[in-house]
Amino acid sequence: xxxxxxxxxxxxxxxxxxxxxxxxxxxxxxxxxxxxxxxxxxxxxxxxxxxxxxxxxxxxxxxxxxxxxxxxxxxxxxxxxxxxxxxxxxxxxxxxxxxxxxxxxxxxxxxxxxxxxxxxxxxxxxxxxxxxxxxxxxxxxxxxxxxxxxxxxxxxxxxxxxxxxxxxxxxxxxxxxxxxxxxxxxxxxxxxxxxxxxxxxxxxxxxxxx
Amino acid sequence: xxxxxxxxxxxxxxxxxxxxxxxxxxxxxxxxxxxxxxxxxxxxxxxxxxxxxxxxxxxxxxxxxxxxxxxxxxxxxxxxxxxxxxxxxxxxxxxxxxxxxxxxxxxxxxxxxxxxxxxxxxxxxxxxxxxxxx
Numbered sequence: 466x467x468x469x470x471x472x473x474x475x476x477x478x479x480x481x482x483x484x485x486x487x488x489x490x491x492x493x494x495x496x497x498x499x500x501x502x503x504x505x506x507x508x509x510x511x512x513x514x515x516x517x518x519x520x521x522x523x524x525x526x527x528x529x530x531x532x533x534x535x536x537x538x539x540x541x542x543x544x545x546x547x548x549x550x551x552x553x554x555x556x557x558x559x560x561x562x563x564x565x566x567x568x569x570x571x572x573x574x575x576x577x578x579x580x581x582x583x584x585x586x587x588x589x590x591x592x593x594x595x596x597x598x599x600x601x602x603x604x605x606x607x608x609x610x611x612x613x614x615x616x617x618x619x620x621x622x623x624x625x626x627x628x629x630x631x632x633x634x635x636x637x638x639x640x641x642x643x644x645x646x647x648x649x650x651x652x653x654x655x656x657x658x659x660x661x662x663x664x665x666x667x668x669x670x671x672x673x674x675x
Numbered sequence: 676x677x678x679x680x681x682x683x684x685x686x687x688x689x690x691x692x693x694x695x696x697x698x699x700x701x702x703x704x705x706x707x708x709x710x711x712x713x714x715x716x717x718x719x720x721x722x723x724x725x726x727x728x729x730x731x732x733x734x735x736x737x738x739x740x741x742x743x744x745x746x747x748x749x750x751x752x753x754x755x756x757x758x759x760x761x762x763x764x765x766x767x768x769x770x771x772x773x774x775x776x777x778x779x780x781x782x783x784x785x786x787x788x789x790x791x792x793x794x795x796x797x798x799x800x801x802x803x804x805x806x807x808x809x
Contacts, residue, residue: 497763504774511778515785540722547714550755554707655755659748662718666744670725674733674740 499649503656506619510660513615514667517608521672525603530672533598535589539669542585543661546620549578550658557651563639568647572631575654579624586617609668616664619657626650702757710754717747 521530556571590610593599600610630650634643721740723729730736752758752771760768 493763497766500763500767501770504770507774508777508781511781515782518782518786519789536722536726540718543718543722547711547718550714550751551707551711554702554711554755555704557702558704558707652756655751658755659751662744662747662751665718666721666740670721670740671737673725674736 495645496648496652499652503652506656507660510612510615510663513608513612514663517612517668520604520608521668522675523604525605527603527606528596528598529675530605530669531675533593533596534669534673535592536669536673538585538589539665542582542589543665545578545582545585546658546661549575549582550655552578553651553654557647560639560644560647565634565639568639569631569634572627572634572647576624576627576631579620579627579654583617583621583624586613590614613664613668616657616660619660623650623654623657626653702754706754706757710750713750713754714747717743717750 552571552575556568556575559567559571593606598606600607627650630643630646633646637643721743724736724740730739758767758771762768
């Protein structure tokens with residue numbers, strides 16, 4: 466199927482694929498492909514941000530962001546994600562030096578920071594439910610939960626991916642394939658931190674300002 | 676999938692690109708620490724502005740925190756994602772520019788259109804009526 470889709474009706478194509486198969490799996494093309502995936506993910510978040518931008522002030526006589534959001538808690542959340550970004554960076558630097566144990570330790574620290582972020586977010590949601598602010602209360606809350614929990618779900622999947630990769634590294638070491646996978650997760654992880662900048666700026670800080 | 680991406684990258688100089696990537700692809704300790712310090716500064720300032728009510732004008736505060744958020748996103752792209760105009764032969768940068776264009780059209784367009792729709796269709800904002808009744 467892939468062949469049928471991509472191969473142009475020309476003589477150049479077979480030569481092209483032969484070179485691709487002869488060499489090891491090309492890292493560059495995987496990185497570019499993963500980058501394109503991240504860009505498409507970016508569009509998903511953009512639609513959710515646009516939805517929030519349109520509906521974020523429709524309170525339906527319900528609670529407003531100012532009454533609901535706890536900025537010190539959000540600041541702690543932000544710090545967790547930022548720390549996890551830098552520790553993942555350290556893991557990548559250790560990976561470059563082929564030090565399995567240090568890489569694993571930094572990956573574990575990253576996972577713990579990520580888990581702390583998800584835990585704090587779930588606790589915030591539970592708190593909001595108790596405050597009488599579930600998603601069905603108003604359009605503002607529907608769009609808020611959709612945007613923030615989509616991000617939280619991404620982080621949770623990132624943690625799952627991180628655990629799988631730690632098992633892979635433990636079993637097979639820092640082989641080329643595992644390095645490539647870790648680099649993809651690195652991009653994914655930093656990308657989620659980038660999205661969070663938009664979330665805390667637009668949703669939390671601007672929400673409390675109004 | 677990899678064949679698709681390979682097609683995009685083009686056959687010329689491909690092996691060389693992959694090699695360059697594995698050598699200097701994910702930065703140094705300096706670049707990570709620079710990015711981290713800048714991110715901390717660019718996070719602390721907006722939280723401080725909002726939590727401390729530093730500026731009286733909330734419109735100015737909004738514009739400032741949006742600008743700082745934008746700058747921090749650039750910092751992340753450069754120091755954490757190690758994007759440059761040259762990585763992957765410029766294709767990641769092209770994809771990024773294309774995505775930013777779409778995102779700006781989508782965000783600005785949605786907010787603009789829906790604001791005017793609200794403004795034109797309703798004699799009074801629905802939530803104003805309800806908030807006043809509360």
